[in-house]
Every structure is written in structure tokens, then in C-alpha cells.
Amino acid sequence: MQARLLLEDxxxxxxxxxxxxxxxxxxxVFNTGITGYQEVLSDPSYCGQIVTMTYPLIGNYGITRDDFEAVxxxxxxxxxxxxxxxxxxxxAExxxxxxxxxxxxxxxxxxxTRMLTRKLRHYGTMKGMxxxxxxxxxxxxxxxxxxxxxxxxxxxxxxxxVFSSPGDRERIVLVDFGAKSGILRELTKRGCDVVVVxxxxxxxxxxxLKPDGIQLSNGPGDPKDVPYAVKMIQELLGEYPIFGICLGHQLFALACGADTAKLKFGHRGGNHPxxxxxxxxCYITSQNHGYTVLEDSVNGTKLEVTHINNNDKTIEGLKHSVHPAFSVQYHPEAAPGPFDSSYLFDQFLDMIRTHKRNNPQKPRQAQLAASLRGELQYAQK
Incomplete structure (x- = not known):
């Protein structure tokens, strides 16, 4: 059967x-990955997009349920x-x-697809049917x-x-903006008690939920379309260690006073330096995003640039200069792509442990007793 693709131009x-x-x-949009088409198909960050694969042969190893990045x-x-x-x-199943x-x-x-990709690179992504x-x-x-x-x-x-993936170590609240399964997989692999919200x-x-740290997931679309998430991050910044990935990185930047903008054709593939x-x-990274944090907008904030893209010099990583919080634009959980940057999850857990040592909390029983005393005093008044 014939099929047609019409672009807005x-x-x-x-x-x-x-x-x-x-x-x-x-x-x-287009993705430059050679393998991993199933993970690309099931990445929620592609919601609403028509995806072009630049590698010419797709479908040759079939589909396996175990390799999905979303339901x-x-x-x-x-x-x-x-x-x-x-x-x-x-x-293959x-x-x-x-x-x-x-x-x-x-x-x-x-x-x-070569012609289509060159057109998107030259004119930018566009609507299609x-x-x-x-x-x-x-x-x-x-x-x-x-x-x-x-x-x-x-x-x-x-x-x-809300659902949980129980573990016996740090409790991480994973805020799901369209999270890939790989993020949950990396956290549970390290024994974390993960609560997805x-x-x-x-x-x-x-x-x-009494978290030890907060993980901001990847997700689709423009970060400015979810202003309520920016407000949530602003309220929790400094209270808990925070690690943002992809859309979570952009939301973290907006919460700290920086700005974002749409890229001409985005970064999508498993080989971005x-x-x-x-x-x-230099790390080779997996990426899938159409927006970036503007470099000039970081000036005057408490953010520091930690990583840049070697191709176009856009910002790929940020950290807060005062609070325990950092983010990356790429995907350290990969799937598809290289696992060069999975160490960032360990860095996140180290940050949580340091924060807990520097900010010891009263035992929960003592907290509850103090709360009850406050309620009794209020009632006596």
C-alpha cells in the first residue's frame, strides 16, 4: 500500500x-542512531513527533518486550x-x-531519508502529515x-x-515528566527505594514522602509548558539534593532563573560528544531533545556550566553553586546509546550522603513528638 509524507513547506x-x-x-524530526530503534519508538520524549531514522535498514532484529523504555x-x-x-x-517476539x-x-x-534529513538540518524541524x-x-x-x-x-x-520500586538504601522521588524505564532501572540497580510520582x-x-533526593526525569515538549514543575523545584531547591535529566535539566535551569529556547533541529541519537x-x-552520549538552556541566561544566576556539546557548544550540564543540585541535558541511562555517563547516578547518591551528613535530621519519633507537643500547646491556647 502507498503512503505519503507531506511537510508544511x-x-x-x-x-x-x-x-x-x-x-x-x-x-x-530525525534520529542518527544505527541501532536501538525499539528504544527510540518507546521513548516518551518523542510524543507527538514523526521520527525519521537516518540509518537505512530498520526492523532487522524485530521487537522484544524486555527492551521497551515505556509501557x-x-x-x-x-x-x-x-x-x-x-x-x-x-x-525477537x-x-x-x-x-x-x-x-x-x-x-x-x-x-x-537522506534528502529529508538534509532538509530538516537546513530549514529546521517542521510539521508533517x-x-x-x-x-x-x-x-x-x-x-x-x-x-x-x-x-x-x-x-x-x-x-x-504514585507507585514504588522498593529498595533498602536511599529513598528517591522520581518525578515522571515522561520518564524512560532506564532511569528507574539505574536507581533500583543501586538499591534505591524509588517512589515514582x-x-x-x-x-x-x-x-x-520523606525523600533523601529528588530525580527529575526526561520528557517531551517545551519546558515552559509545565510551569507548575518549575514552581515545585524552586520550593524544594536546597531542601533536598536534586538531579535533573533532559527535560528535568531544562526545568531545573528555569527554576534557577535561566532561560530556554528551541534548537533548529535538536539533538537525537546515540553518538553526541x-x-x-x-x-x-569527552563523553559520547545518548540524546533526545529539541530545546536547550541559553548560555547568556545563566549569567547572573547561581548556576555553573559543567558540560558543553562539542559539536555546537550548547550547554549540556549545570550545577548549583550553593545547593546540592545538578543536571545534564543528555541521557546517562542511555538505552539506546553508550553507558559512559552512568556514573552520574553514583555522583547523585554521593551528593545525597554528603548532604545527610552535613544536615543531620532528628529521628522521626522525635520529630513526631515535637509535632504533637506543638499541637497540644496550640490546643491549650
């Missing part, structure tokens, strides 16, 4: 359909040069085509022009309730 790509049938619109994929379309319908992999059909996601193959129908181009263009890109991706991808959880609700300024060492 009028460019039309005609190829073959795989996955679901129908029509879908979204922001067209389901949230992308609005998948674009490849060649779709392999018959995977060869002993772990079903095909890429099966996965897309299961979740109603359109796919298109046999188009010039995928269709398997026979509509006239003028009709498709009119529908696309009337389409507004979604702004509520965080609410769509975040957990709707929705994106709109308030500072007071987090305090009630990042320089750690303190050591001069």
Missing part, C-alpha cells in the same frame, strides 16, 4: 506503508529508508510492523496547515498515580 514524499493505516500529523510508544509516525519485515534475532499496528502508528518506507489515504495534496496541505502541534505531551506520558505533584506532596569542563574529558 509543501515537500511530498511517496513511499510504501507499513504499520497502521490512516492519517497522523506531528513534528518531523507503549507515543510517537505519531515512523519514517525509514528500508523496512525489514522478517527480522532475524533469537530474542514480533515484528516492527506488528508493533506499529498494535498501537495505531503509521510507518512509511522506501523514501529518500503521514497518510495512507488517497486525499488530494491540496486537501492534505489544508489539514496540515490547520493542525496545531500538541502542548500537553508531559500530561499524556506521565504516570497517573506524577508530573504535577506539588512540593508539599513530595515532602510527605559532550565535554566535561572540569576534567576536559
Amino acid at each position: 509543501g515537500t511530498l514524499f511517496t513511499g510504501l506503508s507499513f504499520g497502521a493505516e490512516g492519517q497522523s500529523a506531528g513534528e518531523v 507503549r510508544p507515543y510517537i505519531h509516525g515512523f519514517v525509514v529508508r528500508r523496512h525489514e519485515p522478517a527480522p532475524s534475532n533469537w530474542r 514480533y515484528t516492527l510492523d506488528n508493533l506499529l499496528k498494535e498501537y495505531g502508528i503509521l510507518g512509511i518506507s522506501d523514501i529518500d 503521514l497518510t495512507t489515504g488517497n486525499e488530494r495534496i491540496e486537501e492534505l496541505a489544508e489539514r496540515l496547515n490547520m493542525t496545531t502541534l500538541m502542548r500537553d505531551q508531559v500530561a499524556r506520558t506521565s504516570t497517573k498515580g 506524577p508530573h504535577d505533584t506539588t512540593a508539599e506532596q513530595i515532602r510527605r 559532550v565535554k566535561e569542563l572540569a576534567s576536559g574529558r
Whole structure:
């Protein structure tokens, strides 16, 4: 069956359909990963986007449930040069085509993905529409022009309730803005007692969970679309150690007075070089984001730049000069990509332990007794 991809500038790509049938619109972006298409498909940060894979052969090792980064994929379309319908992999449980059909996601193959990528690099990401129908181009263009890109991706991808992954070490509250499973996996691997909370959880609700530290997850969209999260971070900054990843990094920056802006075509792939300024060492990182913290906006805040992107010199890491808090723009949990930066989770736990040593708390029984005494005094008045 024929499928077509129409861009907002009028460019039309005609190829073959795989996955679901129908029509879908979204922001067209590209990912430079050679492998890891399943993790890309299931990364909530792609919610509302039509993803183009620059590597030409996709689907050759199938789909395995163990490799999902979320309970389901949230992308609005998948674009490849060649779709392999018959995977060869002993772990494969079903095909890429099966996965897309299961979740109603359109796919298109046999188009010039190199041309599409060059166009996105030159002009920037743009709206696009995928269709398997026979509509006239003028009709498709009119529908696309009337389409507004979604702004509520965080609410769509975040957990709707609180759940825990018990451990016997530090309690970490993971604020889910569209978190990848890899973050929870890295924390639980270190024995952490992780409590995952929705994106709109308030500072007071987090305090009630008695955390040792707060993990701000990755997520889709513009960080300025979730101002309530910025407020929550501002209230808890200095009270608990904080570690932000990707969208969490941008929200942390906004909470500290910095600003963010949209990149021309973003960073998406598993081979982005990042320089750690303190050591001069270069790490190869996994990235997926369309926004960045503006360098000039950091001046005058209490933030310090810790990492930069070696390709375009954008900010890739920040730390607070007073409070125990830091963040990175890339994905230390990888999946897909290199695990060079997984040490950051250990750094986070070290920060928590140092903070607890420097700020010893009264035993909870003593805290409760003091609270009760205060209530009795209030009642006697």
C-alpha cells in the first residue's frame, strides 16, 4: 500500500506503508542512531513527533518486550529508508510492523531519508502529515496547515498515580515528566527505594514522602509548558539534593532563573560528544531533545556550566553553586546509546550522603513528638 509524507513547506514524499493505516500529523524530526530503534519508538520524549531514522535498514532484529523504555510508544509516525519485515534475532517476539499496528502508528518506507534529513538540518524541524489515504495534496496541505502541534505531551506520558520500586538504601522521588524505564532501572540497580510520582505533584506532596533526593526525569515538549514543575523545584531547591535529566535539566535551569529556547533541529541519537569542563574529558552520549538552556541566561544566576556539546557548544550540564543540585541535558541511562555517563547516578547518591551528613535530621519519633507537643500547646491556647 502507498503512503505519503507531506511537510508544511509543501515537500511530498511517496513511499510504501507499513504499520497502521490512516492519517497522523506531528513534528518531523530525525534520529542518527544505527541501532536501538525499539528504544527510540518507546521513548516518551518523542510524543507527538514523526521520527525519521537516518540509518537505512530498520526492523532487522524485530521487537522484544524486555527492551521497551515505556509501557507503549507515543510517537505519531515512523519514517525509514528500508523496512525489514522478517527480522532475524533469537530474542525477537514480533515484528516492527506488528508493533506499529498494535498501537495505531503509521510507518512509511522506501523514501529518500537522506534528502529529508538534509532538509530538516537546513530549514529546521517542521510539521508533517503521514497518510495512507488517497486525499488530494491540496486537501492534505489544508489539514496540515490547520493542525496545531500538541502542548500537553508531559500530561499524556506521565504516570497517573504514585507507585514504588522498593529498595533498602536511599529513598528517591522520581518525578515522571515522561520518564524512560532506564532511569528507574539505574536507581533500583543501586538499591534505591524509588517512589515514582506524577508530573504535577506539588512540593508539599513530595515532602510527605520523606525523600533523601529528588530525580527529575526526561520528557517531551517545551519546558515552559509545565510551569507548575518549575514552581515545585524552586520550593524544594536546597531542601533536598536534586538531579535533573533532559527535560528535568531544562526545568531545573528555569527554576534557577535561566532561560530556554528551541534548537533548529535538536539533538537525537546515540553518538553526541559532550565535554566535561572540569576534567576536559569527552563523553559520547545518548540524546533526545529539541530545546536547550541559553548560555547568556545563566549569567547572573547561581548556576555553573559543567558540560558543553562539542559539536555546537550548547550547554549540556549545570550545577548549583550553593545547593546540592545538578543536571545534564543528555541521557546517562542511555538505552539506546553508550553507558559512559552512568556514573552520574553514583555522583547523585554521593551528593545525597554528603548532604545527610552535613544536615543531620532528628529521628522521626522525635520529630513526631515535637509535632504533637506543638499541637497540644496550640490546643491549650
